[in-house]
Amino acid sequence: MRKEYDFSSSRKNPHAARLKKQVTIRLDEEAISYFKAVSTEVGIPYQSLINLYLRDCVATKRRPHLDWRGR
Secondary structure, three states: OOOOOOOOOOOOOOOHHHOOOOOOOOOOHHHHHHHHHHHHHHOOOHHHHHHHHHHHHHHOOOOOOOOOOOO
16 A cells, blocks of 8 residues: 555546435434334345435335324
């Protein structure tokens, strides 16, 4: 390994706009446990699995059914 590297001719990552953005969200324990269990079954890290699920929701324009009125 070199002591120093020359980055003078380097360029920005052309795919940087498509990289993931780190965010903090609060999820309940039941949701985390569910995705962790599924992730061990399919062999994908649970955070990646959650991301894949959310991307699928975006692609199919799926929205959650929320009914806040009393039954």
